Amino acid sequence: MKMTAFLLLVACLHISAKGVSQNVTLSLRNAPLGRLFKEISRQTGVSIVYKEKLLENTTPITINVDNAPIRQVLDEALKNQPIGYTVEHNMIITRSRPIIAAPAALDTLITVTGKVSDEKAARCRGLRYW
Numbered sequence: 001m002k003m004t005a006f007l008l009l010v011a012c013l014h015i016s017a018k019g020v021s022q023n024v025t026l027s028l029r030n031a032p033l034g035r036l037f038k039e040i041s042r043q044t045g046v047s048i049v050y051k052e053k054l055l056e057n058t059t060p061i062t063i064n065v066d067n068a069p070i071r072q073v074l075d076e077a078l079k080n081q082p083i084g085y086t087v088e089h090n091m092i093i094t095r096s097r098p099i100i101a102a103p104a105a106l107d108t109l110i111t112v113t114g115k116v117s118d119e120k121a122a123r124c125r126g127l128r129y130w
Contacts, residue, residue, distance in 0.1 A: 022046065023067045030060040036077055040070060040092075050083075050094040057082050 022044040028036060033055050037048040058081050065073050074085055074092070084097045 022070055024070055024073050025066050025068075026073075027064045029062045031062075032060055033058050033077070033081065033083070036061060036063070036073075037094075040073065044070060046070065046090055046092055048092045048094065054083060054094060054096055 024040055024043050026036075026039050026043070028039070034050075034052075037050060040046065041048050061077050061081075063073070063077050065076070070092070071087070078084065082097050083094050085092050085094050087093075
């Protein structure tokens with residue numbers, strides 16, 4: 001009885017590990033991301049959710065992988081794209097990456113001049129002064 005339970009547990013863990021670590025073999029040259037997603041889905045059976053509008057701002061990709069994990073393929077393909085992804089169960093969900101503005105130079109000084117004529121008026125306008 002204990003041996004049967006152990007063997008069932010090992011079999012379930014093996015199936016679970018195989019589902020997460022699926023590999024992809026493909027070669028694409030100047031292909032749209034939609035084609036990459038369809039090919040990954042066809043080879044692995046993993047569902048990939050994306051909006052067509054999200055793909056409008058992407059550039060064509062060139063990728064050549066042989067028996068590589070899905071995450072590695074997506075990381076390589078989306079490296080210079082405005083798209084990111086998350087993996088949930090047997091589904092890959094794409095999302096737009098937030099645009100991060102370049103920080104202003106710290107050594108740039110800005111001189112602000114003006115006159116505060118009334119402390120109460122300054123507070124009403126949301127101004128702070130020291």
